[in-house]
Amino acid sequence: MDMVKVRVPATTANLGPGYDTLGMAVSMFLEVEFELSSKHSTVNAEGLDCEQLSSAVEDHLIIQAAEFVFKKAGQPRPPLHLFIKNGIPVAKGLGSSAAAIAAGMFGANVLLGTPFTRQQLINWAVQREGHADNVVPAFVGGLTVNLLNGDKVFYEKLSVPPELQLILLVPDFTLATQKSRSVLPAEIPLEQAVASMQRSCLLVAGLAKGRVEHLRWAMDDRLIQPLRKQFVPGFDQVLAAARKAGAIGVVMSGAGPSIVAFSQDKVDDIGVAMLEAFEHAGNKGKIFYPAPCSIGAQIIN
Missing domain, CATH: 3.30.70.890 (GHMP kinase, C-terminal domain)
Structure with a gap:
């Protein structure tokens, strides 16, 4: 596959007492289009707080997350064109970094033909992010109860009451x-x-x-x-x-x-x-x- 567009939700973590344990996906989204390039990587972004995102391609969190997955597949990361539409406020407690990591890993996995499971991606993303409460709901949605045990994440996803x-x-x-x-x-x-x-x-x-x-x-x-x-x-x-x-x-x-x-x-x-x-x-x-x-x-x- 030469191109894929992915969407990842924002997340609100802790929900009060559930420090580093509870997280909920909410309907504010990061959308990223990945396109393979024959030349060099570029990043174009629009939407919320784009001025706060790194303009250096190699320092971009989405690029770094994608590269991690390509390395896990035993392949060098190819040049990528990223087209980002950001609807998640940055550095505001809404999981913007977790969404970026999830988007990079998920998109790279699709470009590779999906060799890795969502569980594997979650484990790697939590290693990168450091805690699971934003990462897991970014990958699976809903309300999640999360446990990090060594290098593996255990979680359960619950439905949120529709009236909430x-x-x-x-x-x-x-x-x-x-x-x-x-x-x-x-x-x-x-x-x-x-x-x-x-x-x-x-x-x-x-x-x-x-x-x-x-x-x-x-x-x-x-x-x-x-x-x-x-x-x-x-x-x-x-x-x-x-x-x-x-x-x-x-x-x-x-x-x-x-x-x-x-x-x-x-x-x-x-x-x-x-x-x-x-x-x-x-x-x-x-x-x-x-x-x-x-x-x-x-x-x-």
Whole structure:
């Protein structure tokens, strides 16, 4: 195959207490067209935050991910023309790097004739990304519960209750994952660990059984979010405003700075309330209403 176009969804990880464990695909997409070239590699990009992406071809995350798969197949990476349409905010806690890695590996695998399974690609992508909570739902869609054991990823995919709606506040500033992780402690008290386990288990059970009302308590993270919110001015005000407007649960998306609220209704009211609270704290941002996405990386041509 000389050309393929793939689509990979954005992801929101942790969902409150599920640090490095839970992730959900959402309907914001990275689309990449791969075309074999007889000359040299090029990258052309349009869409959200393209100015933040590397302009150097060899440093481009999608190119590097594709090259990894070609090497696994025992072949040098051929010159590639990449045409990128990006709909995922970059460095905003929505899995932009995981989507890029997934797109590069998935696209390269298709060009090679699909010699590797999706599970193999997931294992390699997690090795590259470092954690599975964004990578797995980017590949398979839905809500995933993920375990990294050595160099292999174990996961289960769950369907998201159809009545669950998302309200996403994306700030106009970025937050590097490394910075967001730098404030996390090496050890935690047993009481905090137990509280986190209780909430993450209730969250998964509630979503699996369609008991979305459990999110009100299950998403109340006591472990990670209190440490990270310092990087998002106005976080507490946004959370309070969203809940007052009718949100069931409100959490930081991944490492931040984006904030995602969950509800069964009143999504417009919740979005307005979140943005007003955020702007009142001296910030700027945008509201999106992405649906949960049940499909992961896929061929679209």
